[in-house]
Amino acid sequence: MYVYWNDMLYAEVTAYGGLNQSTLEVLGDQPGPTPDQHPGLMPYWRLALEPHWGDHYLMVGTFGMYSQTEPGRFAGRNTATGRTSISTSASTRSTSTTATSTA
Numbered sequence: 001m002y003v004y005w006n007d008m009l010y011a012e013v014t015a016y017g018g019l020n021q022s023t024l025e026v027l028g029d030q031p032g033p034t035p036d037q038h039p040g041l042m043p044y045w046r047l048a049l050e051p052h053w054g055d056h057y058l059m060v061g062t063f064g065m066y067s068q069t070e071p072g073r074f075a076g077r078n079t080a081t082g083r084t085s086i087s088t089s090a091s092t093r094s095t096s097t098t099a100t101s102t103a
Contacts, residue, residue: 002046010048010061015041018067034072039080042067048089055096062088
């Protein structure tokens with residue numbers, strides 16, 4: 001689910017689930033005999049501020065995900081550990097189709 005408010009603020013919240021061993025194999029992955037498991041859902045978020053001036057845009061934001069990983073050899077033994085990954089991002093762009101330069 002996402003919201004783009006006032007042509008400037010973008011917010012998104014999504015949840016992902018892990019893939020089981022047979023699905024990983026169908027997709028070409030080689031997870032081994034005891035792949036890690038990701039019990040439950042893994043929430044993902046993104047928040048970005050996107051002001052613009054005419055044809056020029058700036059984006060500054062953050063995004064992250066929380067997941068629990070249960071090592072494959074201990075699956076089902078309540079050994080899951082949680083991890084949160086948080087990152088930042090920034091970019092600029094121009095939608096102008098005409099470029100000019102002066103010397």
